[in-house]
């Protein structure tokens with residue numbers, strides 16, 4: 001009886017882990033541009049040769065691909081991609097593959113450190129320079145969903161000056177600046193590498209300025225009609241969040257809007273993903289847990305900001321956009 005239970009449990013764990021194979025396959029395919037290589041019927045030998053890869057390992061990856069329906073055999077030892085719509089696009093095309101890369105190279109290895117960290121009672125250190133580019137790129141995937149809510153508010157309030165703090169690659173600014181050509185946009189970003197990308201991506205736009213700056217050493221030259229803080233709150237230590245809200249409120253013009261995109265966790269209704277984000281952030285001594293809904297409301301109230309709205313961006317990830325208005 002006991003042995004049967006053991007088998008059932010082991011089987012359940014294996015079954016539950018099956019989706020990992022799809023992610024693993026897609027990650028390897030994205031990282032090495034293999035789906036592109038197999039866009040037309042190709043032998044493993046030719047692909048291994050063209051990309052200078054280990055042929056046996058490639059053959060194993062192909063075998064898994066066939067068994068999960070990402071590749072198919074098309075005769076004469078040649079293989080080709082199948083179900084193209086399920087596969088990540090190749091690198092540099094705003095591909096969803098970058099999310100896989102972040103999960104596989106950063107999130108999962110970090111979560112696997114839990115036993116060691118718990119035993120030794122110490123945390124890892126998040127190397128911002130190493131991960132800044134990937135993290136900035138994955139954050140951009142949210143843009144499509146969050147952007148319309150920002151654009152609507154910007155239009156409604158007729159904002160002339162907009163500041164984006166921790167602007168990453170400047171995706172929001174770029175889109176907004178195109179739609180609102182008479183609004184002046186400034187993005188500040190701490191990582192020089194990411195600043196360089198943001199500058200290159202917005203170089204055609206006359207109404208955009210990107211600056212390398214740490215938000216803690218920065219003060220805008222003029223009052224702002226909108227300040228955005230998108231996916232940055234987890235970089236802010238807990239005790240500094242309320243003071244930061246006060247500071248940002250002081251940078252706003254009267255009736256200016258503070259607009260924040262962040263996952264929210266901490267309530268019993270938080271999604272598993274939002275909770276596991278928190279496990280991830282908590283693994284580092286320089287990243288901090290996500291805000292709770294009540295905290296976001298309280299920090300605004302304490303800073304003289306009137307709560308405007310809290311709307312869902314991605315339900316499964318627990319992502320929201322919160323907006324406040326300054327009332328003098």
Ligand SMILES: C[S@@+](CC[C@H](N)C(=O)[O-])C[C@H]1O[C@@H](n2cnc3c(N)ncnc32)[C@H](O)[C@@H]1O
Nearest residue numbers: 139140166167168189190191214215230231235
């Ligand atoms: C997760 S990314 C989000 C990028 C962008 N706002 C978006 O939502 O697509 C967070 C960005 O904040 C930047 N950042 C972190 N701490 C900062 C600070 N103290 N001052 C300025 N930027 C900072 C990071 O380098 C990173 O590019």
